[in-house]
Amino acid sequence: MSASARRVPGETRARPNFIWRHLIEPYLYISPALVLIALVMVVPLVIGLSYAFQSVVLLRPSAGGWVGLANFAQLWGDARFWRALGNTFWWTFGTLVFQFAFGLGLALLLNTQFAGKRLVQALVFLPWAVPTFLTALTWSWLFNPVIGPLPHWLAALGILSEPFNILGDPALAMWGPITANVWFGIPFFAITLLAALQSIPGELYEAAEIDGATPWQAFVKITLPFLAPMIAITVMLRTIWIANFADLIFVMTGGGPANSTQILSSYIFTTAFRKLDFGYASALAIALLGLLLAYAVVLLALRRRFVRI
Amino acid sequence: MARMELSSLAKRYGQVEVLREIDLTIEDGEFVVLVGPSGCGKSTLLRMIAGLEPISGGELRIDGRRVNETAPRDRDIAMVFQSYALYPHMDVARNMGFSLEIRGKPETERRPRVAAAASTLSLEPLLARLPKALSGGQRQRVAMGRAIVRQPRAFLFDEPLSNLDAALRVDMRLEIARLHKRLAATMIYVTHDQVEAMTLADRIVVLNGGDVQQVGSPLDLYDRPANRFVAQFIGSPTMNILPVTLDDRGLPRLANGAAVPLEGLAPEGVAGRIAEIGLRPEHLVPGAAEGALVSGTADLVEHLGSDTNVYVRTEDYGTLVLRVHGHHPVRSGDALHLHARPGAVHAFDRDGLALPRRSR
Numbered sequence: 001m002s003a004s005a006r007r008v009p010g011e012t013r014a015r016p017n018f019i020w021r022h023l024i025e026p027y028l029y030i031s032p033a034l035v036l037i038a039l040v041m042v043v044p045l046v047i048g049l050s051y052a053f054q055s056v057v058l059l060r061p062s063a064g065g066w067v068g069l070a071n072f073a074q075l076w077g078d079a080r081f082w083r084a085l086g087n088t089f090w091w092t093f094g095t096l097v098f099q100f101a102f103g104l105g106l107a108l109l110l111n112t113q114f115a116g117k118r119l120v121q122a123l124v125f126l127p128w129a130v131p132t133f134l135t136a137l138t139w140s141w142l143f144n145p146v147i148g149p150l151p152h153w154l155a156a157l158g159i160l161s162e163p164f165n166i167l168g169d170p171a172l173a174m175w176g177p178i179t180a181n182v183w184f185g186i187p188f189f190a191i192t193l194l195a196a197l198q199s200i201p202g203e204l205y206e207a208a209e210i211d212g213a214t215p216w217q218a219f220v221k222i223t224l225p226f227l228a229p230m231i232a233i234t235v236m237l238r239t240i241w242i243a244n245f246a247d248l249i250f251v252m253t254g255g256g257p258a259n260s261t262q263i264l265s266s267y268i269f270t271t272a273f274r275k276l277d278f279g280y281a282s283a284l285a286i287a288l289l290g291l292l293l294a295y296a297v298v299l300l301a302l303r304r305r306f307v308r309i
Numbered sequence: 310m311a312r313m314e315l316s317s318l319a320k321r322y323g324q325v326e327v328l329r330e331i332d333l334t335i336e337d338g339e340f341v342v343l344v345g346p347s348g349c350g351k352s353t354l355l356r357m358i359a360g361l362e363p364i365s366g367g368e369l370r371i372d373g374r375r376v377n378e379t380a381p382r383d384r385d386i387a388m389v390f391q392s393y394a395l396y397p398h399m400d401v402a403r404n405m406g407f408s409l410e411i412r413g414k415p416e417t418e419r420r421p422r423v424a425a426a427a428s429t430l431s432l433e434p435l436l437a438r439l440p441k442a443l444s445g446g447q448r449q450r451v452a453m454g455r456a457i458v459r460q461p462r463a464f465l466f467d468e469p470l471s472n473l474d475a476a477l478r479v480d481m482r483l484e485i486a487r488l489h490k491r492l493a494a495t496m497i498y499v500t501h502d503q504v505e506a507m508t509l510a511d512r513i514v515v516l517n518g519g520d521v522q523q524v525g526s527p528l529d530l531y532d533r534p535a536n537r538f539v540a541q542f543i544g545s546p547t548m549n550i551l552p553v554t555l556d557d558r559g560l561p562r563l564a565n566g567a568a569v570p571l572e573g574l575a576p577e578g579v580a581g582r583i584a585e586i587g588l589r590p591e592h593l594v595p596g597a598a599e600g601a602l603v604s605g606t607a608d609l610v611e612h613l614g615s616d617t618n619v620y621v622r623t624e625d626y627g628t629l630v631l632r633v634h635g636h637h638p639v640r641s642g643d644a645l646h647l648h649a650r651p652g653a654v655h656a657f658d659r660d661g662l663a664l665p666r667r668s669r
Contacts, residue, residue, distance in 0.1 A: 203394040204396060206388075206394065207396075208407075211408035221396075
């Protein structure tokens, strides 16, 4: 053992074994984090996913057990699922389009100079701080013709034939929660897009102006390309969030009338916690998860293809 | 090609006057450098000419036409920014052709013009790159290329070289000079660097505190500065200023009693008005103790190779600078007696205005 006889101070005392030093030891150091992540995320996810392949109905505890793809077969033939899926698209993209359009407009306005800018900025971001429950209640009252002004205004404008509650009309009910959600979600786009706008160097606009660009050309050729990364990421996040976000619908319409505002996530919630059928609810959730994952992949691919900054 | 006339041009931010009554005519094809310390308003003046800053007073005419209210895009002027302001999401070719793209020129017209500008500036191998993949000097050339492609009436440069290292700055300076020679276009160039000003300009406009101090050719400014500010701003190291007193015969004398050599000055202008004299470092020579204007001890000696700058501590005038040739044997701690080269003395009155020099 001549090596140990000539030990120098500061020399490593770890075992000079390749497998130990490169394949085992590093993972021991990060194992606390890995264990924590596994406990908090992976384990519940796997258990939840496994429900989709079992019969888990709390009202019939004896009927449990693995059922293979039976839940998915039931889902394929479930008219309420397809209806909820259609409503989810309507709800998600109806909300997203208006939230984005108004949010971008607001961000562009807030990016100019005017007196009282700080105060207006603070006020604009207020809806974000209002609890969802309060938002939903307030809007459902606003749509109520007995106490709210909106039906009367809509009737006066000729949009409604008479002041009735649109939340009670299967053809129009979805617009109630969408309106509330638009109001609620504009600040998110305004904040994030304003931050992106403020990061665009002012000199680029001066250079473009000298190069001969009109304000519209500057917007299309400079502002939009700069905003593109932020737009891609916020639109993706918001889509997933809105598709999963059933609070407003739940408080304002409860999915009714006649399931006309039932979206997938509210259907999942109802299935799991009203009918206590966790197996089928989990199958529904996997369907939604699959759709959102596919959407995210497409959006990220588009982003990589078109965004050059 | 453009002739620019600035008459009583002024810029105010609220109560603060940034530029006062600027009168200047820039001839077609002339290279004019606006120079001054930071905050003197030179960049503001350039931005007013570009149309990026509104004009508060006076009139700006390009080729006889008033353009005070004309938008930048209608002035047909190109500008190179200090930060280059390249569009980071466009490759070099598109950056250079952007002004043509904006004007709806077809690809078939854009491509040859971009290619021509790129070959002038040796940018051909870089045309497909994004700005982030370029070095500082390359970005600078792209910014110039973007200006050239347009074939504008005039070029504006806003401290274009200040973000480059010293060696590159010299290269780019030559490139700009060559460009001006080749295009023979009107160019207005803002800098705080007097070397750039001296080397590039047909005429230099020295600005300070919102006023034009002097307009003239580089050598004019060096030989006949209008006032003490210009005298000290142009030339490096800066001119030494020595206060003088008048003896009972009204002749200016230095602190040690030596008479001021006045041969370069017009005698009628000097009498009774002279308060200070100015001596450039290169116009001071060490010599015998007898008849010296001022004596002192060499404090610091800076060897530049071609020249040596010697900082001399004197009893009466603080530290003076003189420049001697590169292999002069002077050392720190040596006693020096300084004389002026004949005809090299500048003189200023109590208000800092230069006294007239003999015409040569």
